Amino acid sequence: MPVRNPLPILDHPLDRPAAFTPEALIHAVRTERRLPQTPIPKVCLLDFDGDITDWLASAGLATPWPSWACFHTTMFSFPAGGASAGLIARTIGGPYAVLVAEQLRVSGAELILGLTSAGRVAPSLPLPSFVIPRTAIRDEGTSYHYLPASPSVPAPPELIEPLRNALLPLGRNVVAGPVWSTDAPYRETHEQLHRYAAMGVLAVEMQAASLFAFAAARNFPVGIVAQVTNAVHEERDSFDKGSHDDEHRLIQALARAGVEWVRNNSPR
Numbered sequence: 244m245p246v247r248n249p250l251p252i253l254d255h256p257l258d259r260p261a262a263f264t265p266e267a268l269i270h271a272v273r274t275e276r277r278l279p280q281t282p283i284p285k286v287c288l289l290d291f292d293g294d295i296t297d298w299l300a301s302a303g304l305a306t307p308w309p310s311w312a313c314f315h316t317t318m319f320s321f322p323a324g325g326a327s328a329g330l331i332a333r334t335i336g337g338p339y340a341v342l343v344a345e346q347l348r349v350s351g352a353e354l355i356l357g358l359t360s361a362g363r364v365a366p367s368l369p370l371p372s373f374v375i376p377r378t379a380i381r382d383e384g385t386s387y388h389y390l391p392a393s394p395s396v397p398a399p400p401e402l403i404e405p406l407r408n409a410l411l412p413l414g415r416n417v418v419a420g421p422v423w424s425t426d427a428p429y430r431e432t433h434e435q436l437h438r439y440a441a442m443g444v445l446a447v448e449m450q451a452a453s454l455f456a457f458a459a460a461r462n463f464p465v466g467i468v469a470q471v472t473n474a475v476h477e478e479r480d481s482f483d484k485g486s487h488d489d490e491h492r493l494i495q496a497l498a499r500a501g502v503e504w505v506r507n508n509s510p511r
Contacts, residue, residue, distance in 0.1 A: 264349075265349045268314070269312040269349060271314075272312035279309065282310070283311055283347070284326065285326070285353040286356070287347050287354070287355055288328060288498060288501075289343065289357045291334060291357070291360055291449075292332075292484075299319065304491070305319040306320060311329070316332070316333075319331075319332075324501075324502035329352070336426065336453075337385040340357065340454055341389075341453050341456075345457070348461060353464075355454070355464070356467070357467040359451070362431075363446055363471050363474035364422075364423060364436055364446050365444065365446070366440060368446070368471060370473070371484065372417070373410045373413075373468055374418055375406050375407055375466075375468055376421065377397065377421060379396055379455055380395050380424060383453055385456065389457055389461075395452070397455065398455050398466070399459075403419050408500065412496070413496060421442070422446050422447065422451050423435075423439050423446070424448060424451045424453065428447075448469050451467050464508075
């Protein structure tokens, strides 16, 4: 009999089917709410903070998508690049982001883009900056349910350059590199920040490792942009992501890049 790992986080039979599936949840939601079977947008964005979604909805620039079958979230949609893009707010943390990503995957999405807030790790990184993760340190739990244990997980490389090209015209510093994903933002220590900075890590956030593991295990494209707006001992203009117009331009730029990428790559 094989020896089981005594640590539950590392004791997952990755090659075995799940007992509960996103298809089952979606079927339950559709049945209970009598939702139509119409497909969702091919490009869907996860809005970590939710403020841009709230503003778009209040301004009449985004409307609810009626066939999104989810007990936990509302999907809004807005026009981008000649198509509709989906937008889901407050997908905070790896477990929740991947829960929603699994449901997007089986509902007809072909690309997921995550927009997350992040804190600065590299002292040389200007505030604010956009960071496009190339790899993510796996200091969270969800990724270990999808991939064997390892220190980090890479991003789908094919999305890094399209995201960079979309962000550059917005006039903010853009850099691609490693990030640190954690489940416990109030347990980041100075020792960890110094160590990861010495390793070349740019920023710390809560989603990238989990979503990249999902992407690898499911062979599904996921790209992430981190808005780095704060740092330890940095109080001036902390958490300032710009005006509503700035965020509208950001979400439009990402969605247009996603729509173009899906058109050019036809992953399904």
